[in-house]
Amino acid sequence: MSKKILFIEDESALQKTLGEALRQEGHEVISALDGETGLRLAKSEKPDLVLLDLVLPRIHGFEVLKELKEGEETKTMPIIVLTNLEGIGDVDKALELGATTYLVKTQYSLDEVLEKIRNALK
Amino acid sequence: MELKKIFEQLNIPLQCQRHGLAVWQCPQFLLVLMGTIIITASLTAYFIGTKFVDDPEMVALIVLGLTGLLLIITVIIVRSFERLAEANRMKSEFISVVSHQLRAPLSNLKWAIDLLMSGKLGEIEESQVEYFRILKENNNRMKELVNDLLIVSKIEQRALPVMKKKFSLKEITEKLISDFRPFIKASNVEVEIEASEDLPDVFNDMEQIRLVVENLLDNAIRYIKEKGRIKIKLEKIGNGIRFEVRDNGVGIPEKDQKYIFQKFFRSDNALKYQTQGSGLGLYITKAIVERVGGEIGFTSREGNGSTFWFVLPIK
Numbered sequence: 001m002s003k004k005i006l007f008i009e010d011e012s013a014l015q016k017t018l019g020e021a022l023r024q025e026g027h028e029v030i031s032a033l034d035g036e037t038g039l040r041l042a043k044s045e046k047p048d049l050v051l052l053d054l055v056l057p058r059i060h061g062f063e064v065l066k067e068l069k070e071g072e073e074t075k076t077m078p079i080i081v082l083t084n085l086e087g088i089g090d091v092d093k094a095l096e097l098g099a100t101t102y103l104v105k106t107q108y109s110l111d112e113v114l115e116k117i118r119n120a121l122k
Numbered sequence: 123m124e125l126k127k128i129f130e131q132l133n134i135p136l137q138c139q140r141h142g143l144a145v146w147q148c149p150q151f152l153l154v155l156m157g158t159i160i161i162t163a164s165l166t167a168y169f170i171g172t173k174f175v176d177d178p179e180m181v182a183l184i185v186l187g188l189t190g191l192l193l194i195i196t197v198i199i200v201r202s203f204e205r206l207a208e209a210n211r212m213k214s215e216f217i218s219v220v221s222h223q224l225r226a227p228l229s230n231l232k233w234a235i236d237l238l239m240s241g242k243l244g245e246i247e248e249s250q251v252e253y254f255r256i257l258k259e260n261n262n263r264m265k266e267l268v269n270d271l272l273i274v275s276k277i278e279q280r281a282l283p284v285m286k287k288k289f290s291l292k293e294i295t296e297k298l299i300s301d302f303r304p305f306i307k308a309s310n311v312e313v314e315i316e317a318s319e320d321l322p323d324v325f326n327d328m329e330q331i332r333l334v335v336e337n338l339l340d341n342a343i344r345y346i347k348e349k350g351r352i353k354i355k356l357e358k359i360g361n362g363i364r365f366e367v368r369d370n371g372v373g374i375p376e377k378d379q380k381y382i383f384q385k386f387f388r389s390d391n392a393l394k395y396q397t398q399g400s401g402l403g404l405y406i407t408k409a410i411v412e413r414v415g416g417e418i419g420f421t422s423r424e425g426n427g428s429t430f431w432f433v434l435p436i437k
Contacts, residue, residue, distance in 0.1 A: 011226060011230055013227075013230040013234065014229070014230055014233065016234075017230070017233045017234045017237050018233060020237065020243070021233075021237055021242070024242050055222055084222045084225040084226055084229060085222060088283060088285075105225070105226075105229035105233075106225045106228055106229045106232070106265055106269075109232070109233075109236055110232075110233040110236035110237055110240070111236065111240075113233075
């Protein structure tokens, strides 16, 4: 079933690769290259899932996560944090702020990440 | 052992080398120098005082001069500590820079290669498959090297937390052997494991110990010549569990054995058989085992193989 996924990630190469892989699975992918745009699009597009990088221009991913989880229109959205930061402090903080899952990009193949996304969309 | 540590602390050139500073900039050397100068200055002031007791201006002038000299040395020592603190801060920044900036392009490459190789963007030609495989393998090599460097940085900065839980060392070993099956088969190696049924679980950092076993198993397979035999033995000894991996591989030349756990060291015969390898695996392995309260060692004979072992406390 086709879902709407908001991908907040400043690396255009990843936007292209993961975005394309998700489109191949039949989903609609909305891109945001920074936190501010991500927050705006989350409110206007009401995606079924948010993929959120942490190291973003302008607003840090943790701020975006916090605002999404506090916003009336966005607090129930499942959020997968997709980052290269792997400190225990970062993982704990993301989960405390309400992230559904925390994935360190280099630890997973593309197929494994797609599987995690499929599980989150169920 | 304590005496050895004390002597190491008193070995000024060694301490300076560890900090990456020239001897004259090294805090330990400067402290010793300062101490010597203070004692000399005090004795000098005493003797001058007694000699020039009738000329107090001369005494005051000399004492002022000595005080000035001591002040200059203090400033140099403080600057030296500042440099050390700055070096430490840069090392911490390096960890966070590496964890994000170096990994970001690697994960971009990895997923792009995965997508291309999946065929979802179109069939790959037979002639291209091998090159995609080369891209993927070398990306993985880079990723492993970055991971190793990151672990080494964390170990040195004491920023690698130990997260303990109960687990079976036998089970993680068996799982690793299973994961390594393609590599074991391709290397023409037989691996057997011997462990008692009632081997107790250990209470330790499972992920770090898994990495230790992985490094030792990887080395045992990698440096096999012709038909290889690897025997892993797990047994309870006293309040600990002993893990041993014995191989009939190329062994380590005696002249290299004392360096085997050093960073970036690779013995000559290792380089001959395997040009790949960062030389960080055993350094990381030893650092982890000692950090979690264990002991590690090995015996080896060139041409006859090696036996690496470690002991972990059960609790």
